[in-house]
Amino acid sequence: MxxxxxxxxxxxxxxxxxxxxxxxxxxxxxxxxxxxxxxxxLGIIMFGMGLCVKASDFKEIFLRPKDVILGILAxxxxxxxxxxxxxxxxxxxxxxxxxVALVGACPGGTSSNVISYLSKADVPLSLSITSCTTLLAxxxxxxxxYLLVGKSVDINAFNMFISIINxxxxxxxLGILMHKFFPKITKALNDILPLISTLGIIxxxxxxxxxxxxxxxxxxxxxLIVVIxxxxxxxxxxxxxxxxxxxxxxxxxxxxxxxxxxxxxxATALASIHFANYxxxxxxxxxxxxxxxxxxxxxxxxxxxxKD
Numbered sequence: 001m002x003x004x005x006x007x008x009x010x011x012x013x014x015x016x017x018x019x020x021x022x023x024x025x026x027x028x029x030x031x032x033x034x035x036x037x038x039x040x041x042l043g044i045i046m047f048g049m050g051l052c053v054k055a056s057d058f059k060e061i062f063l064r065p066k067d068v069i070l071g072i073l074a075x076x077x078x079x080x081x082x083x084x085x086x087x088x089x090x091x092x093x094x095x096x097x098x099x100v101a102l103v104g105a106c107p108g109g110t111s112s113n114v115i116s117y118l119s120k121a122d123v124p125l126s127l128s129i130t131s132c133t134t135l136l137a138x139x140x141x142x143x144x145x146y147l148l149v150g151k152s153v154d155i156n157a158f159n160m161f162i163s164i165i166n167x168x169x170x171x172x173x174l175g176i177l178m179h180k181f182f183p184k185i186t187k188a189l190n191d192i193l194p195l196i197s198t199l200g201i202i203x204x205x206x207x208x209x210x211x212x213x214x215x216x217x218x219x220x221x222x223x224l225i226v227v228i229x230x231x232x233x234x235x236x237x238x239x240x241x242x243x244x245x246x247x248x249x250x251x252x253x254x255x256x257x258x259x260x261x262x263x264x265x266x267a268t269a270l271a272s273i274h275f276a277n278y279x280x281x282x283x284x285x286x287x288x289x290x291x292x293x294x295x296x297x298x299x300x301x302x303x304x305x306x307k308d
Contacts, residue, residue, distance in 0.1 A: 012111075012198050013293035019202045020290050023209035024217065030210030033203050035272045035282070039163075042269045043171045045200045048193045049110050050175015051186050053131060060128035067122075067251055070241070071129035071258050072136070078237045078259050079104040079230070080144045086226050087148070094152050096219070098275050099284035100226055102267040105144035107133035110197070112261040115296040119303035121253035129258045134172070137266070138164040145270075156274070163273050168266060201289055204268055208286035215280050216287075227287050231295055234260035249308045257303075261296060264288040 023029050061068050083104025087097045108130045116126035133140075141164060142157035149155070179186045209216060216223065238259030242252025267285035275281040 012201070013290070013297055015198065016202055016205055016290045016293055019206045020209050020287070023206040024213045027210040027213035029206050030208075033207040033210070035207050035211050035279075038204050038207055038265075038272045038282075039167050039269045041200045041203050042265045043167050045110075045197050045265060046168050046171040047175045048189075048197050049134075050172035050177075051179050051189060051193060053172065053176050053179065058128060058131060060124050061132065064125075067125055067247070068128050068132060070245060070247075071125065071255050072132050074238055074241045074255055074259050075108055075129065075133050076105075076136075076140055076144065078241070079234055079262060080148060082230055082233050082237070084148055086230060090222060090226060092222075092226070094149070095275075095278035095280035096223065096226070096284060098149050098153060098278055098281040099267070099271055100230065101145050101148035102141075102270050102281070103227075103230060103262050103264055103285050103288050105141045105148065106263045106267045106270075107137040107141070108258045109261045109263040109265070109292070111293060111296060112257050115257050115261065115300050116254050118297075118300035119253050119257060120250065121257060121303065122250040123254075125251060125254045126258060129254070133258075134168060134263070137263075138169060141266075141270075153275070153278075160270060160274055163270060164266070167269055201265060204265055205286050205289055208268055208272070208282045212279055212283050216283055219280070219283075223284060223287060224291075227284055227291050228295075231260050231288065231292050234262075235295075235299060249306065253303050253306070257296070257299070260299075261292050262288060264292065 080101075081104075083100045086092070086100055092100060110130060113123065113126050113130055115121075117123050138161045142155070142160035145160065146155045146157055235256050238256035239252055241259070242255040247255065264285040267288070268282050271278075271282035271285060
């Protein structure tokens with residue numbers, strides 16, 4: 001089982017890409033994996049994240065607070081700013097604008113920790129930034145979403161706050177508690193967690209893509225351009241922030257990766273819960289899940305070879 005889990009997680013980008021193509025060709029898959037299941041699937045993924053969280057993941061906050069705070073600020077400033085520019089420059093309709101705004105407003109994704117490891121970046125710093133931005137998400141994500149699209153669509157920031165607590169924070173806390181009080185069970189689960197997370201991401205992508213297959217095909221060009229630019233510009237500006245603040249190469253790579261890779265699963269869930277009248281809003285996040293796993297693998301190959 002561990003071999004299967006490692007194999008599937010290693011080729012996550014490929015499996016997600018295949019799932020996307022499958023859902024476009026066979027959109028009825030969304031009748032099996034309904035979009036209403038997305039929140040539960042994400043909760044399971046977040047529970048798995050909690051199982052992997054240790055107290056040591058937070059010690060970097062006290063050992064080098066400036067690096068962690070810089071990463072948090074970069075995460076919650078750069079990606080929303082890029083989202084605003086993309087919405088304005090491409091004059092996106094409201095559904096796509098909501099989706100891009102949600103991706104920009106969300107915290108970093110757990111995939112960034114894996115990519116940081118593969119990139120020979122600063123993994124402890126990556127874990128700390130991801131953990132902190134995730135814990136701050138219930139307050140910051142609704143606020144940023146309101147700033148970006150609040151004039152165009154009604155946003156209930158409090159309800160969004162509650163959704164993030166239920167879908168992200170509570171599952172993570174439950175995972176942390178299980179890690180602490182049931183270490184033997186946690187150790188056994190750790191072997192299959194990558195498989196569960198991978199299957200969860202695939203299920204979310206298939207659900208959203210299948211439900212919006214015809215609209216995706218009709219808007220595929222603009223959606224792909226926006227998603228790719230959002231991700232790549234995040235990497236570039238994150239890297240520049242590291243250089244501006246004269247961080248070493250490992251830290252600079254970490255900031256770049258943390259900024260560019262988002263918790264697109266959370267963005268998909270929020271779109272499904274709070275913007276059901278705009279079903280296309282979930283698509284940028286779903287396709288971001290596909291693309292950032294592909295780009296992350298490419299980036300790690302480049303960063304591994306990069307020298308000071």
